[in-house]
Amino acid sequence: MDHKNAKKPSYSRFSQQELPAWKPILTPGWVIASFITIGALFVPIGLLAWSASDNVVEISDRYDEACVPDDFSSNAESFIQNPDTEKTCIRNLKVPKKLVAPIFVYYQLENFYQNHRRFVKSKSEKQLRNPEDENDMHSCYPVANTADDKPIVPCGLIAWSLFNDTYKLSTRGKQLTIDKKGIAWKSDTEAKFGSNVFPKNFQKEGLIGGGTLDERIPLSEQEDLIVWMRTAALPKFRKLYGRIETDIEAHDTIKVEIENNYNTYKFGGRKKLVLSTTTWIGGKNDFVGMAYVSVGGICLFLAINFILLYVFRPRRLGDPSYLSWNRHPINA
Secondary structure, X not given: OOOOOOOOOOOOOOOOOOXXXXXXXXXXXXXXXXXXXXXXXXXXXXXXXXXXXXXXXXXXXXOOOOOOOHHHOXXXXXXXXXXXXXXXXXXXXXXXXXXXXXXXXXXXXXXXXXXXHHHXXXXXXXXXXXXXXXXXXXXXXXXXEOOOXXXXXXXXXXXXXXXXXXXXXXXOOEEEOEEOOOOOOHHXXXXXXXOOOOOEOOOOOOOOOOOOXXXXXXXXXXXXXXXXXXXXXXXXXXXXXXXXXXXXXXXXXXXXXXXXXXXXXXXXXXXXXXXXXXXXXXXXXXXXXXXXXXXXXXXXXXXXHHHHHHHHOOOOOOXXXXXXXXXXXXOO
């Protein structure tokens, strides 16, 4: 390379690093004020969030073991796979505090790895959106087509493993209506699942993985499927089953009729039914409040220590005259 003929870059304040910059000097006063400000903001916010979370009423009931008859307690998998066994299970839940509508009904699964790479990729985005792409099944293996090579819609392991336990709730002898409309994300129902795409050959032959779908209803309206196909990041997760728009009084007993169909026994999973109210912070989540209070408390603690060290007991400075050149001549 000819360095003599190399073109020099044009001058700019950016290339020469001459742009104005803010260079704060962290004096004790600034540090103390910053810590006090952060603490004064974070602690009240944390207490409010903690209080809101504490006001959430949540009822959780694990039923996977309780809903297996004693005769099958040592082999629960054979019970769940036997089509002739009675799967209906009755559970009674005591209401500790008044449940104010809307009451959200969730199913919770544990030890279920929806984030497994092969599981997450086992679906066809094009097939879910457009009926003309029903043969786009290259990523759906091993649930892609039937034995006579007909396409399965929706294909893939995610849809095939659709959760299919059902819940019927009642209290004081009155059935509680569970509204299953609007439980999926609006972006999913409008953009990811086609309104003119209908299930085909789904769970028709071979090993049945989970729930079935009504072939008369388009995928965009099958919200149980849409909720299930938004895969969870962790092996313990909750998914919305529906909403109850009726208040439930404190100390009432909720009778739950469960159809225990979903096979979590094969992989040692656990199933729970969760009823929860919400506040402005959402569902029950003590971590947010605890995190804010902890950070704010640490900042206030540090501020107090800085005040004690640098205000009431400031560091003594030496005599600056000793730094004078004349006081320390250099011997020639």
